[in-house]
Amino acid sequence: xxxxxxxxxxxxxxxxxxxxPDGRYLSTKALAELHGLPKEYLSKALQSLSQAGLVxxxxxxxxxxxxxxxxxxxxxxxVVEAVEGKGRTFVCQNIRANNPCRPKDxxxxxxxxxxxxxxxxxxxxxxxxxxVTFADLGKTLEQEIDPGIWAGTFDWxxxxxx
Amino acid sequence: xxxxxxxxxxxxxxxxxxxxPDGRYLSTKALAELHGLPKEYLSKALQSLSQAGLVxxxxxxxxxxxxxxxxxxxxxxxVVEAVEGKGRTFVCQNIRANNPCRPKDxxxxxxxxxxxxxxxxxxxxxxxxxxVTFADLGKTLEQEIDPGIWAGTFDWxxxxxx
DNA sequence: GAATTAAGGATACATGATATCCCTATTTTG
DNA sequence: CAAAATAGGGATATCATGTATCCTTAATTC
Ligand code: SF4
Ligand code: SF4
Numbered sequence: 001x002x003x004x005x006x007x008x009x010x011x012x013x014x015x016x017x018x019x020x021p022d023g024r025y026l027s028t029k030a031l032a033e034l035h036g037l038p039k040e041y042l043s044k045a046l047q048s049l050s051q052a053g054l055v056x057x058x059x060x061x062x063x064x065x066x067x068x069x070x071x072x073x074x075x076x077x078x079v080v081e082a083v084e085g086k087g088r089t090f091v092c093q094n095i096r097a098n099n100p101c102r103p104k105d106x107x108x109x110x111x112x113x114x115x116x117x118x119x120x121x122x123x124x125x126x127x128x129x130x131x132v133t134f135a136d137l138g139k140t141l142e143q144e145i146d147p148g149i150w151a152g153t154f155d156w157x158x159x160x161x162x
Numbered sequence: 163x164x165x166x167x168x169x170x171x172x173x174x175x176x177x178x179x180x181x182x183p184d185g186r187y188l189s190t191k192a193l194a195e196l197h198g199l200p201k202e203y204l205s206k207a208l209q210s211l212s213q214a215g216l217v218x219x220x221x222x223x224x225x226x227x228x229x230x231x232x233x234x235x236x237x238x239x240x241v242v243e244a245v246e247g248k249g250r251t252f253v254c255q256n257i258r259a260n261n262p263c264r265p266k267d268x269x270x271x272x273x274x275x276x277x278x279x280x281x282x283x284x285x286x287x288x289x290x291x292x293x294v295t296f297a298d299l300g301k302t303l304e305q306e307i308d309p310g311i312w313a314g315t316f317d318w319x320x321x322x323x324x
Numbered sequence: 325g326a327a328t329t330a331a332g333g334a335t336a337c338a339t340g341a342t343a344t345c346c347c348t349a350t351t352t353t354g
Numbered sequence: 355c356a357a358a359a360t361a362g363g364g365a366t367a368t369c370a371t372g373t374a375t376c377c378t379t380a381a382t383t384c
Binding site: 168200221222 | 340341342344349350351352
């Protein structure tokens with residue numbers, strides 16, 4: 001059970017978009033170059049973000065993506081769920097219904113303890129991701145990243161932003 | 163990202179084994195019949211439990227599986243990790259190294275904020291699973307399951323336990 | 325009108341999950 | 355001792371999903 005690499009890509013792209021000045025857009029091409037990723041495939045991840053309403057897009061030259069909300073309103077969970085889906089990681093096949101000791105067509109009284117426990121763990125994971133916004137991430141990155149690279153990347157992005 | 167169905171199978175099998183009297187063993191065949199699962203494939207899941215040291219096995223007629231520890235010492239996380247592996251669900255491809263603004267062979271100072279946040283969420287998931295033991299589960303199931311089915315299943319299992 | 329862009333359909337490929345079959349060594353049963 | 359039953363594990367087939375590329379269309383900018 002491993003998250004798709006598109007999750008990582010989407011998180012990085014949102015981190016960049018979160019640093020973009022208001023009203024500017026950054027294209028798939030620029031984001032792909034910046035991260036060394038296949039442009040066409042990265043595009044699918046960005047489309048997922050778009051379908052989830054997390055980013056806003058414009059067409060034509062100087063078009064591309066920007067965040068649809070303020071970085072403080074966008075959580076890691078938003079991005080992860082946009083790419084990976086909102087489904088639970090534990091899916092119940094209801095194998096208890098195969099128990100030969102049960103009367104046929106016995107009606108279950110809701111979800112069982114095993115499924116509930118697994119789903120609670122799922123929810124703990126989601127809660128942890130919901131707590132972190134891209135404003136939080138921006139602050140941390142600014143402290144941790146080499147200032148030269150930070151500034152250089154910022155310039156690089158601005159030059160290519162429409 | 164969905165857990166393998168073997169996780170569900172292994173959890174159910176451990177739930178049954180946790181109710182087994184001391185010194186008794188239950189075979190793959192019995193566990194497969196009880197849950198309506200393909201015997202040969204369920205066997206792989208049980209082998210994972212065995213390799214992780216969670217169950218003890220004996221060969222020959224009347225052989226099979228029993229828990230290696232007391233139910234109160236066996237956690238959901240033990241079983242999930244035995245089947246699904248102990249690896250993190252977020253794997254970092256280090257795509258920041260592709261940033262064209264970086265000097266070549268720039269040495270990263272440890273793991274970045276994005277990866278740390280994802281790994282912390284992972285850890286929250288594991289913590290939730292580590293909190294629940296099969297003694298806890300047993301108590302819940304005893305309260306929730308129809309007493310007739312509960313007793314009938316217990317008898318069924320005892321008849322087939324070596 | 326030409327260039328650039330997001331969106332999305334079609335397709336191929338790789339990987340991992342699911343499932344079955346078969347063989348071996350070990351242990352109980354008779 | 356012989357037969358039956360068991361866990362363990364290798365080999366293989368099948369299917370779903372993730373990864374990746376290519377191409378077309380519609381919208382936008384210049
Ligand atoms: S016992 Fe729970 S987890 Fe197992 S099959 Fe039934 S509902 Fe699903
Ligand atoms: S920035 Fe973090 S998550 Fe992204 S590639 Fe680097 S280490 Fe991995």
